[in-house]
Amino acid sequence: SQTIHQWPATLVQPVGSPLSLECTVEGTSNPNLYWYRQAAGRGLQLLFYSVGIGQISSEVPQNLSASRPQDRQFILSSKKLLLSDSGFYLCAWSVGYYEQYFGPGTRLTVT
């Protein structure tokens, strides 16, 4: 069966520090991968999606970036965090034209 992992589960970082969040998927090949952000009490905002290794599409211009170095690995990064980057970050995967499956999320607090 397929599983999706995210780490870390929680993170507290000062403003201006770098960020690296990792997501890995097991049990499937060539998935579509997604990064979402959920601000407190709000809906989900799609940040990036990827349909293959090295292929990244950005939905919202910001100081975040994403990379996909391996088929089932998706990384969200920032060189300098802003206060507004705080939120709950969710990774998801899908295969073909089907529903998305979400990871457990990473709660990021920028202080």
Added chain:
Amino acid sequence: GNSVTQMEGPVTLSEEAFLTINCTYTATGYPSLFWYVQYPGEGLQLLLKATKADDKGSNKGFEATYRKETTSFHLEKGSVQVSDSAVYFCALSDPRSFQKLVFGTGTRLLVSP
């Protein structure tokens, strides 16, 4: 563009009450429709789905019917439990957009004993 509108929350019910959470959508083409549930501090879980008009998705006592004529996908449950307390998201996908999901803003459900 595609969009999803959900009823504002929170929805507060007593245990064993009937639940309806309204969801309407705007879309080009023929989207698939989904309900996701998010328990506190967790990621989203797929609750049910429907891929074409008049399909009924169901899971764990929850149901929703894809109504093309009213562009709706309302979530219902006949008898809610305290453990159903969570945030519920309606979403649609358009296969022409790399399977990107468009989410509603979510509806918080609070069930008291």
